[in-house]
Amino acid sequence: MKALLLLFAALGVSAHGFVETITVGGTVHQNFNPTTHPYMPNPPALPGWTASNTDLGFVAPNAVSSPDIICHRSATPGQSAIPVQAGQTVTLKWNTWPGSHKGPVIDYLASCGSGSCANVNKQSLQFFKIAEKGLNNGVWAADELMDNGNRWSVTIPSDIAAGNYVLRHEIIALHGAGSPNGAQLYPQCINFQVSGGGSAQPSGVPGTSLYTATDPGILFNMYGATSYPIPGPALA
Numbered sequence: 001m002k003a004l005l006l007l008f009a010a011l012g013v014s015a016h017g018f019v020e021t022i023t024v025g026g027t028v029h030q031n032f033n034p035t036t037h038p039y040m041p042n043p044p045a046l047p048g049w050t051a052s053n054t055d056l057g058f059v060a061p062n063a064v065s066s067p068d069i070i071c072h073r074s075a076t077p078g079q080s081a082i083p084v085q086a087g088q089t090v091t092l093k094w095n096t097w098p099g100s101h102k103g104p105v106i107d108y109l110a111s112c113g114s115g116s117c118a119n120v121n122k123q124s125l126q127f128f129k130i131a132e133k134g135l136n137n138g139v140w141a142a143d144e145l146m147d148n149g150n151r152w153s154v155t156i157p158s159d160i161a162a163g164n165y166v167l168r169h170e171i172i173a174l175h176g177a178g179s180p181n182g183a184q185l186y187p188q189c190i191n192f193q194v195s196g197g198g199s200a201q202p203s204g205v206p207g208t209s210l211y212t213a214t215d216p217g218i219l220f221n222m223y224g225a226t227s228y229p230i231p232g233p234a235l236a
Contacts, residue, residue, distance in 0.1 A: 019095075052074040081116070081193040113164075204233075217232075
């Protein structure tokens with residue numbers, strides 16, 4: 001029994017994670033749980049996009065031009081949305097994250113247009129980057145996330161036009177990225193209904209055009225690195 005407990009503990013430490021809750025204005029919202037919700041006959045309507053990552057796996061660099069990179073493998077839209085004010089901070093809490101999986105944390109938004117994000121075609125979404133953090137003074141963003149109790153905060157732009165948006169929140173694990181197809185991408189998508197704000201409507205790119213497999217920040221040897229080129233388009 002003791003050996004089994006130690007085994008389970010080891011697996012828990014090394015397990016990949018997912019965003020389990022989203023906090024806005026003191027209200028905690030439950031997110032899609034890939035380890036339980038896919039097996040429910042009637043899962044709740046959640047803001048987080050469903051995906052087939054029941055193994056808590058990743059999207060590989062050789063799939064960055066496929067629809068799987070947009071919101072994870074075989075993702076479908078979340079069926080609700082979290083209300084948030086432009087300029088407000090959103091806190092995303094991962095259930096866990098392994099210490100060996102160092103890398104950047106990147107956040108994008110995409111407008112769902114005049115309709116609901118619950119019915120949007122993911123390949124029509126145009127993502128613009130609103131936040132990014134990589135390697136700063138020897139500390140990776142993923143380490144900072146872990147040190148903060150697996151939490152990461154991102155601010156919705158204060159000048160953004162009101163409307164329905166998908167937030168694409170992502171960690172890229174670089175422990176194997178020195179070899180071709182060795183990086184691990186963990187995108188998570190969540191629907192938000194933004195109020196207030198201004199009139200800004202930044203242009204974006206399809207999720208399938210965010211990266212290439214040979215981008216300097218995707219094919220990258222992290223060991224001994226003192227700087228890091230964060231992949232993807234420039235901040236909006």
